[in-house]
Amino acid sequence: MEKVEDVGKQAETNNHKGKLIATLEEIQSKYGYLPEQELRAVAAETEHSLVDIYGVATFYRAFSLKPRGKHLISVCLGTACHVRGGPAIAKEIEKQLGIAGGETTPDNEYTLETVNCLGACALGPVVVVDGHYFSNVKTSEVKGILDKATEGFDKLEVETDQRVFPLEVSCARCNHSLMDARHVIDGHPVVRVTVSFGNKHGRLTLSSVYGSDAVDSEHDIPRDTVVQMFCPHCHAELIGGAPCGDCGAPMVPMIVRGGGVVQICSRSGCKGHLLDLGGSTID
Numbered sequence: 001m002e003k004v005e006d007v008g009k010q011a012e013t014n015n016h017k018g019k020l021i022a023t024l025e026e027i028q029s030k031y032g033y034l035p036e037q038e039l040r041a042v043a044a045e046t047e048h049s050l051v052d053i054y055g056v057a058t059f060y061r062a063f064s065l066k067p068r069g070k071h072l073i074s075v076c077l078g079t080a081c082h083v084r085g086g087p088a089i090a091k092e093i094e095k096q097l098g099i100a101g102g103e104t105t106p107d108n109e110y111t112l113e114t115v116n117c118l119g120a121c122a123l124g125p126v127v128v129v130d131g132h133y134f135s136n137v138k139t140s141e142v143k144g145i146l147d148k149a150t151e152g153f154d155k156l157e158v159e160t161d162q163r164v165f166p167l168e169v170s171c172a173r174c175n176h177s178l179m180d181a182r183h184v185i186d187g188h189p190v191v192r193v194t195v196s197f198g199n200k201h202g203r204l205t206l207s208s209v210y211g212s213d214a215v216d217s218e219h220d221i222p223r224d225t226v227v228q229m230f231c232p233h234c235h236a237e238l239i240g241g242a243p244c245g246d247c248g249a250p251m252v253p254m255i256v257r258g259g260g261v262v263q264i265c266s267r268s269g270c271k272g273h274l275l276d277l278g279g280s281t282i283d
């Protein structure tokens, strides 16, 4: 059994790590990447070693050690997307932008990266542009996608772009639907759970649109807080998901109507999510 002091030390370590992540996020949003001199300054001003800082900076996909272009394009080449034509999509984007994966266009407009899984394997090949998901992408659609990035996405995109596929979910324990048609986010009925963090406990509604991170919470949840979510019907905790691939926090699983499981990260502000629509692989 874990000793109380061990648990306390672990909590302290997590807290330090959370602060480091927040600092790196600030630097990343200021420069668009993590310049070496800034990381050295963080090491000099905190008790984190440069090795630790680089460990965190290279572990999380959200951070980059190289300057990125204005628009970030991620093409999934994970197994499921690979067999559904991901490499042809990557090649077409490379051809149109005149750069290879991992490179940025000379005008600093686009950075192209290839990733191993974006968590929507059943909908591959998947491309994400500036956080907007495009599923079942065809080579003939690449130009339109790049044009959309240049024009800029607005709030309406969530109702028109190809990532929109609302999910109906239920509790894995009591099988009761978690949908609440009385409230709407992103134009669709919300997913309603109860949430607990610190000594707060209250209602949390989430967008049912896969890929959207829009939420409405009874209590303000501080960024980076890892929360617990519960079924509002049987009150069981929604647990059992894999650790988040982006930040390592526990994922919260829910059953998708029609088959499959969706998982969302329990850390406030993290966009980690995975979808397995029955039988398709989730990395």
Ligand code: FES
Residues within 6 Å of the ligand: 076, 077, 078, 079, 080, 081, 082, 116, 117, 118, 119, 120, 121, 122, 124, 126, 281, 282, 283
């Ligand atoms: S393999 Fe592409 S989303 Fe999972």
